[in-house]
Each structure stands twice: as C-alpha cells, then as structure tokens.
Amino acid sequence: MNLAFQIAKTHLYAKPRQTIVAMLGVTFGIAMFITMVSLMTGLNNFTEELTMTSTPDIRIYNDVTEPRPSILEEAFPKESGLKVVHHPKPKNETPKLRNAFQMAELLRKDPMVLGAAPLLTSQVFYNYGPVQLNGNIAGVDIMEEDKLFDLRSKIITGRLEDLLTSSDGILMGSGLARKLNMRTGDRVVITTPEGFTMTLKIIGTFQFGLGTIDNTKAYANIATVQKILQKDQSYITDINIKLRDINQAKPKAVELQRLFGYKAEDWETANATFLTGSIIRNILTYSVSITLLVVAGFGIYNILNMTIHNKMKDIAILKATGFGAADVRNIFMIQSLVIGFFGSIFGLILGLFFSYLVSLAPFNGGDFISIDHLPVNFNLKFYVIGLIFGLSTTAIAGFLPSRGAGKIDPIEIIRGQ
Amino acid sequence: MQTILKTEHVNKYFYEPQKFQVLKDINLEVRQGEFLSLVGKSGCGKSTLLYVISTMDTDYEGTLEINGMQLTGKTQNELARFRNEHIGFVFQFHFLLPEFSVLQNVMIPALKLGKYTEKEIEARAMEKLKLLGVEEHATKRASKLSGGQQQRVAIARALINDPAIIMGDEPTGNLDSYNSQVVFDMFRQITSEFGQTIITVTHDEEFAANSDRVVEMSDGMIIGSKANLRPEKQ
Known part of the structure; x- marks a missing residue:
C-alpha cells in the first residue's frame, strides 16, 4: 500500500498542471456547495427565528x-x-x-411549559388626520409576554415596565409609529370597528424585524384592551404557550385541545408556508451542489482515463514484475482520492471565504423584513458534509478507470510494441 | 542439474480474426543454470511461448511447472506474486518507469516483494547497478538515460529479487553491438556465477549461437533443440 502510495505520488507530481486542474474541479464544486448551503440555511434560520419570535409554540x-x-x-x-x-x-x-386565567395558571404548573400568557386582541383603526390606518392591539400581561417572546430585546424606545403603571399606555410597532409620524410620549386616537373611540399614549416602540408585525401591532395591558372592547375583566381570547422543547409542540397541542376543549394550534401548522419554503430551498441547494460535483467527477474521470492511457506501458511493466490487479487499481484510486481530498479541503477553505464575502454583502430586506446583510450560517456540519461529498464523488469517478487499469493485459501492451 | 521449468502438451489458440493454433503440443524442459535461446521466424510462436511460460498469459491448454510448482490454474494475483519473486523480465523496449529515478526503478519490484527493509533494498539495488556499471546514474531520471544504459538498468531491475529465471524478449533487439555484447556477457555471468536460468527470445544469431542451448521453433512447434558445446563450460 505504501509502495502504491509512492507511485501515485510520483505520478501526481510528474504532471502538476493536470493534477491542479483536476483538483480545481472539486474545489469549485465544494466551494459552491459550502457557499450556497451556508446562505440558504442562514436564510432559513433567519426566517424561522423571525417567525418563532412572533408565533407562540402553541396558541x-x-x-x-x-x-x-x-x-x-x-x-x-x-x-x-x-x-x-x-x-x-x-x-x-x-x-x-372561559376560565382563561385558571387555564393559564394550570398550564404554568405543567413541567413541559415554559410560559403561558393569556391575551386578547382587538382590531382598531389608528386615526392619522383624515386617514385611518388598520391595525390591532394586543392586551397582554407584558411580563409574561416578555418571557415568551423576549420583548425586552425588541424595545427601541421606552421601557416595558412603564406599561405596567399606565392605564392608557401602548407599546407600538416601530413601522406603525413611523407611518403615524409619532414618537414615544405622543397620543394616538383609535377607533374600534364597533365605533368606540379612545385616546392612548405611546410609551414605547418595538421592532420585531417582520413588517407584518411592526407595521400593524401594538401592545397594551389586558385591562386597557378590555376597556376598548367594552368587555368584562375575564374576557380573554387567546392563550399563548411556550414549551421547553419546541419539537414537542405538535403532540402537546393535541393533548391540550382534548383537555380544554378549545382549539390548540402548534407553530408548525401556523407557519406551514415558511417551512415549505425552507424545504424547497434545501432541495435547491443540494441539487445544484450535487450537479456541480458530478461535473467535477466527470472531470476527474476524464483526466484519470487519460493518465491511464498514457501509462499503459508502465502498467504493463508493473504487472509483469509482479503487481496484481488490485495493486495497480490502488495506485490510481489513491491518485483520485488525493485529488478529491485536497480539492475538497481547498474547496472548504474557498467556500468559507466566499460565505464570509456573502455575509458582508449589503442586502435590503425592504419593508417586509429588516436586515441589512445577508444572513449566513457558518455551521461545521456543512464542512463535514462537503468533505464527505468531495471524497465520495472522486472515489466513484476514480473507481471505474482504476479498475480498468487493473484489468489491463500486459502482454497486449508489450507485444503491441 | 535439476529441472527448473517444464511444460507438458501446451496448446494455444488465437481467436481473432479466426481460430488459429499458435502453439502445438509444446513440451519443453529447462534445467537450472541454463542459458537458453528461443529462435525462429517471425510469427512462429516463440514470443507467445515465452509469455505462456512467463505466467503472464494464462489462456492455454496443457500444464506449466516452474521450480516444481504447478502454475496452471492459479489466479492472476497468485501468478503476479509468483512472478514478483521468481521471474525477472528484460524486454526489447526498456520499459522503465520514466518519472522515477534509476534507483527507484530497480527498487520497485523488491519493495513490492517486501522481503527486505527499504534500506537493505536500496543497498542491494546499488549493488546490482554497480554490477551492470550504471551506478553513477542512480539518481537520474530513467527517461534521461541512453538506450543501452536503460537496458542495463532493466537487467538490474530483473535481478533485484534474485529470481530463479530471467526471461528476455529480444533483449538485444534494439541495441548496438557494444551494448549487445554487454548484455550478453551479463547473461553469461548470471548463469555461470549465480546459477540463475535465462530464457530469451532472440533474432540475433550470434547471440543465440553463444548461448548454452538453442531451441528452434516453426509454425508453433519446436523443431529442434541443439546444445552448444562451450569450452569453458566443459
């Protein structure tokens, strides 16, 4: 084996240009795979995170x-x-x-549940001069809501605690505040579809980074929204639940639905479109990368075939002096795997560099999502997959010509002279 | 003298373009230390016979025995191992590996055999190169040497594992008279001093006339076997 390795090494060194070209094929394939998969999963994670911050595990x-x-x-x-x-x-x-607060209390005792927040929502119109902007106000226990969605980190101006002491205060989405041309401390007049009008005070603004929320939503105390809706103090429309393990959401939702007799919806059902999107992105990434690697594989196949054709005489003499079919095959398999290994390593480095460049590229998410750079996922897992990919394609591409070389009949070559 | 190689009733056919019998009932016995020349016209089957007895060609009828070992019916890998240890080759075209140094070319079959350490093999390879007078080229690339030098390196390679038999397919066919003489003298020395057996196919009449025995072939048959009486051997 050691001898086969030495012979393979000498062959590779003897034709440096050809070796490098073969390696570059693999390098670009792997680099593209790394870049694409990093960007795609980066986007997937980013959107998933965004939706997770705005949807509860179970509602x-x-x-x-x-x-x-x-x-x-x-x-x-x-x-x-x-x-x-x-x-x-x-x-x-x-x-x-019915009995929403008791339900929430019961849920908080469940060891699987991290937090349960009762809330109610009202559709409202924000009056902006003669124009009315559509939106909604959620009445929440702001401290419980913070546990679920980490609101504190999304506050831009004002403080969460200010809401607790205010009977007519609201926390407003930053996009909505901008549209209304309002700042913290300003007052806004809202109208419900039922015709009830009320003046509220903006005590802070928040930004989720998701246009659908930032441009329409406001938070208020439960009592404030009950007042807006002219309902009693036990009027609650939703309970949002956060679990310790997000993957338990689906079975837990079924269980809760049976227990309480109300509809319980898990996050996967609520965000089916997002999940389909990420599956499609994954399919795309892998199919493009595999195509690139197959092309690289054909390159290696060709180069190895050419090398073997040029080395017919050498193969004949090796076999005459006692090299078996497997020994000859190993010599060329090693060449192919060395090309694959170094090509892949360089590809991983190049891929890391490309993904770094992509992560620096400015990107405007527009009104829908607020990002200024493309999200890139630098996960070691993809580099391992890339290496395995590179090695397996070169192994497959190298196997056929190498086996052919092992089967060469030395007499034909020697007599052919 | 004991028998080193024996064939019994060897027949061989070519199937392309049509069925044709190249070897007809070959019974050949070679004794140890013999310097044997196979002669005959082109197409008489002498090279084909050489490749059969060299174990490289396994597509024949009859039996082949070398060193008391029955080789007919063995697998290609077993035969490759056998060749590695017991048979050395010298071809008309020198067939050195062009990317490797002269020394490496000589060492490769021994490294393959793995009987000695790399250090020992290197020393042995240098010894063989010295024997053939090409030791000063040891570190050069094989492709940089002249034809005669390359052939001497090829002989050194054939000798490296101390094989029982050295087979040559017109080893002097491509050489000038000086180098032919060098090769011949070397072969002579191998048989007389080291007791190794040499079987070569040759067109060179002088070369054949000076060997121990000439086996003549025609139309796939052995038509004559003549021992040359050599004064120094008697």
Whole structure:
C-alpha cells in the first residue's frame, strides 16, 4: 500500500498542471456547495427565528368556525333519519375563552411549559388626520409576554415596565409609529370597528424585524384592551404557550385541545408556508451542489482515463514484475482520492471565504423584513458534509478507470510494441 | 542439474480474426543454470511461448511447472506474486518507469516483494547497478538515460529479487553491438556465477549461437533443440 502510495505520488507530481486542474474541479464544486448551503440555511434560520419570535409554540383560542353538532342533533340525539339545518350560524358565541386565567395558571404548573400568557386582541383603526390606518392591539400581561417572546430585546424606545403603571399606555410597532409620524410620549386616537373611540399614549416602540408585525401591532395591558372592547375583566381570547422543547409542540397541542376543549394550534401548522419554503430551498441547494460535483467527477474521470492511457506501458511493466490487479487499481484510486481530498479541503477553505464575502454583502430586506446583510450560517456540519461529498464523488469517478487499469493485459501492451 | 521449468502438451489458440493454433503440443524442459535461446521466424510462436511460460498469459491448454510448482490454474494475483519473486523480465523496449529515478526503478519490484527493509533494498539495488556499471546514474531520471544504459538498468531491475529465471524478449533487439555484447556477457555471468536460468527470445544469431542451448521453433512447434558445446563450460 505504501509502495502504491509512492507511485501515485510520483505520478501526481510528474504532471502538476493536470493534477491542479483536476483538483480545481472539486474545489469549485465544494466551494459552491459550502457557499450556497451556508446562505440558504442562514436564510432559513433567519426566517424561522423571525417567525418563532412572533408565533407562540402553541396558541389556544376559541375557534367559532369549527363545525359543531346542529341543534336538531342536540334535540333528537337518538332519532335516526335525515336531520338538516340550513346555514346555521353561531349566535351569542364570542371568541372568549372561559376560565382563561385558571387555564393559564394550570398550564404554568405543567413541567413541559415554559410560559403561558393569556391575551386578547382587538382590531382598531389608528386615526392619522383624515386617514385611518388598520391595525390591532394586543392586551397582554407584558411580563409574561416578555418571557415568551423576549420583548425586552425588541424595545427601541421606552421601557416595558412603564406599561405596567399606565392605564392608557401602548407599546407600538416601530413601522406603525413611523407611518403615524409619532414618537414615544405622543397620543394616538383609535377607533374600534364597533365605533368606540379612545385616546392612548405611546410609551414605547418595538421592532420585531417582520413588517407584518411592526407595521400593524401594538401592545397594551389586558385591562386597557378590555376597556376598548367594552368587555368584562375575564374576557380573554387567546392563550399563548411556550414549551421547553419546541419539537414537542405538535403532540402537546393535541393533548391540550382534548383537555380544554378549545382549539390548540402548534407553530408548525401556523407557519406551514415558511417551512415549505425552507424545504424547497434545501432541495435547491443540494441539487445544484450535487450537479456541480458530478461535473467535477466527470472531470476527474476524464483526466484519470487519460493518465491511464498514457501509462499503459508502465502498467504493463508493473504487472509483469509482479503487481496484481488490485495493486495497480490502488495506485490510481489513491491518485483520485488525493485529488478529491485536497480539492475538497481547498474547496472548504474557498467556500468559507466566499460565505464570509456573502455575509458582508449589503442586502435590503425592504419593508417586509429588516436586515441589512445577508444572513449566513457558518455551521461545521456543512464542512463535514462537503468533505464527505468531495471524497465520495472522486472515489466513484476514480473507481471505474482504476479498475480498468487493473484489468489491463500486459502482454497486449508489450507485444503491441 | 535439476529441472527448473517444464511444460507438458501446451496448446494455444488465437481467436481473432479466426481460430488459429499458435502453439502445438509444446513440451519443453529447462534445467537450472541454463542459458537458453528461443529462435525462429517471425510469427512462429516463440514470443507467445515465452509469455505462456512467463505466467503472464494464462489462456492455454496443457500444464506449466516452474521450480516444481504447478502454475496452471492459479489466479492472476497468485501468478503476479509468483512472478514478483521468481521471474525477472528484460524486454526489447526498456520499459522503465520514466518519472522515477534509476534507483527507484530497480527498487520497485523488491519493495513490492517486501522481503527486505527499504534500506537493505536500496543497498542491494546499488549493488546490482554497480554490477551492470550504471551506478553513477542512480539518481537520474530513467527517461534521461541512453538506450543501452536503460537496458542495463532493466537487467538490474530483473535481478533485484534474485529470481530463479530471467526471461528476455529480444533483449538485444534494439541495441548496438557494444551494448549487445554487454548484455550478453551479463547473461553469461548470471548463469555461470549465480546459477540463475535465462530464457530469451532472440533474432540475433550470434547471440543465440553463444548461448548454452538453442531451441528452434516453426509454425508453433519446436523443431529442434541443439546444445552448444562451450569450452569453458566443459
């Protein structure tokens, strides 16, 4: 094996240019893979993080659109036959969660639950001169909400605690504040769809980095929103839950739905579009990278075939002097793997460099997401995958010509002279 | 003198472009220390016979025995190992590995055999090169040497594992008379001093006439075997 290695080394050194060209094929393939996968997963993580900061792991609410047994079925449960009620609509049915505070208290005792925050939301119009901007106000226990979404880090002006002591204060999304041309300390007049009008004071602004939230949302105390909606003190529409292990969300949601009899929605269901997006991005990344590596593999295949063709005489003499088919095959396999290994290593370095350059590139996320640079994921895992990729393609590409070299009949070559 | 190589009823056919019998019932016995020349016209099958007895060609009928070992029916890898240890080759074209140094070329079959350490092999290779008078070129690349020098290096390579038999396919075919004489003298020395056996295919009549025995072939058959009486041998 050592001898095969020495012979392979001499062959590689004897044709440095050809060796380098073969390596470059692998290098570029791997570099592209690293760059693409870093950027794509960077984007995936970024969007996932954004959505995670704005969606709870599980949300419990009263889904009034859920199909329910009709009044006929309730009245005559035992009778068989056709019972039809046309166009039933819920009456006296509000999105209120009964005993929401007790439910939240119960949830907080669950060892799987990190936090549970009851809240209620109201649609409102923010009055801006003659124009009314659409938006919503969430009534929350701000300290509990902070546990769930780490609000403190998203505050731009003002302080979370100020909300606790204020009966008409709101924390407003930065985009919304900009649209309304307002600053912390200003007052804003809101109108509910029911026609109730109220003046609120902006005590701070926050930024999630996600346009859909920053441009429409405001936080207030639960009591404030209950006042806006003219509801009683037990009126709560949602409970947001954060779990210790996010991957438990799906089974836990099912369990909670059965336990409380209200709809419990996990984050995966709520963000199905985002998840599909990241799956598609992953497919794209891997298919492009594999294509590049296959091209590099063909390059190695060609170069090795050429080398073997030029080395027919050498192979013949090696076999005559006692090298078996496997020995000859090893000589060329080693060459291919050495090309693959160093090509991959250089590719990883180049890929790291490219991804670093990409991470410096300015990028304007526009109104939708607030980023100024492309997010890049520098994860060691991809470098390991890249190395495995590079080695396996070169091994496959090198195997066929090498095996061919092992099978060469020395007599044909020697007699052919 | 004991028998080193023996063939019994060897037949061989070529199938391209049509079936043709190249070797017809070859029974050959070679004794240890013999310097044997295979002669005959082009296409008489002498090279084919050489490749059969060299174990490189396994597509034949009959049996081949070298050093008391039956070689017919062995796998290619077993035969490769056998060649490595027991057979040395000298070809008409020198077939050195051009990227390697002269010394490395000589060392490779011994490194393959792995009987000695690399240090020992290097010393032995230098010894063989000295024997053939090309030791001053040891560090040069093989491709930089003249034809005669290359052939001497090739002989040194054939000798490195102290094989029982050295086979030559027209080893002087491409050399001038001076280098031919050097090669011949070397072969002579190998047989008389080291007791190794030499089988060569040759067109060179003088070369054949000076060897111990001439085996003549025609149309795939051995038609004559003539021992040359050599004064110094008797």
